[in-house]
Amino acid sequence: MKASDMRPGMAFIMDGQLCICTAATHVTPGNLRAFVQAKLRRISDGTMIEKRLRSTEDVEQAFLDRREMEYLYSEKDAHVFMDNESYDQVSVSHELLGDSIRYFKPNTVVTALTHNGNVVSLELPKVVELIVTETTPMNKGATVTNQMKDAVLETGLRVRVPPFIEVGEIVRVNTEDGSYGGRAKA
Numbered sequence: 039m040k041a042s043d044m045r046p047g048m049a050f051i052m053d054g055q056l057c058i059c060t061a062a063t064h065v066t067p068g069n070l071r072a073f074v075q076a077k078l079r080r081i082s083d084g085t086m087i088e089k090r091l092r093s094t095e096d097v098e099q100a101f102l103d104r105r106e107m108e109y110l111y112s113e114k115d116a117h118v119f120m121d122n123e124s125y126d127q128v129s130v131s132h133e134l135l136g137d138s139i140r141y142f143k144p145n146t147v148v149t150a151l152t153h154n155g156n157v158v159s160l161e162l163p164k165v166v167e168l169i170v171t172e173t174t175p176m177n178k179g180a181t182v183t184n185q186m187k188d189a190v191l192e193t194g195l196r197v198r199v200p201p202f203i204e205v206g207e208i209v210r211v212n213t214e215d216g217s218y219g220g221r222a223k224a
Contacts, residue, residue: 039099041074041091049100049153052089056081056100056153064093081158084136100153107150107157109142117142119150119157130157140195141166141213162213167222168192169208176201186218 044050044062051057057078066072072093079086091097107119107128116129117139128150132139134157141162142148149161172190186198189209197211199218210219 039097040093041076041095041097042072042093044074044076044091044097049102049151050078051098051100052078052080052087056158057087058102058159060086081153102151102153102158104161105150105152106147107160109144109146109148111144112139119148122147128157130160134158135160138162138213140191140193141168141211143168143193164214165210165212165219167208167210168195170199170203170205173199173203173205176204 042064044059046059046061048059049056050059057080059076060079061077063075064072065075074091074093076089076091077086078089106122108122110118110120110127112118113129115132117132117135119128119130120126121128138160146166148163150157151159151161168191170189171192174187185201187201187203189197189199189203191197191209191211195211195216197209197216197218199209203209203218203221208222210222211217212219
């Protein structure tokens with residue numbers, strides 16, 4: 039396909055490595071030739087790279103399969119997911135997931151992006167609901183409205199929450215920035 043057809047979310051093979059396009063801008067500077075300025079995330083190590091391509095240049099598109107997978111458990115340096123269609127269990131390395139595993143509790147269903155049968159990325163839900171397991175008690179005299187305190191959730195994730203949140207409550211957490219998003223509806 040032509041570079042001018044690049045869109046965010048598409049996967050490409052660039053310099054022999056699988057990359058996902060995060061942004062693509064088609065630029066036509068006055069009397070010069072048009073080009074595409076693309077931001078790509080290399081799947082192997084997560085590095086962001088910028089490429090400038092001629093708009094008529096051919097790029098090799100890679101096709102990713104979206105599969106619903108259920109998180110089962112974690113081992114030493116890997117995490118085990120089960121494909122919901124074939125019931126095959128797939129081990130995903132900790133390097134691929136990083137700290138995003140702290141948003142998953144067992145039996146959480148996520149969308150996995152696969153290429154040639156290998157999981158290359160996971161799409162996190164926008165918001166997850168987790169139980170507070172540790173936090174300091176509320177000060178009776180604390181009346182400052184923007185005061186926050188630390189809380190540890192059931193997966194080990196640390197979040198700043200308002201002072202009225204107590205142990206055992208279910209809170210909503212934004213997965214994009216790890217921020218508190220409110221109490222979960224019971």
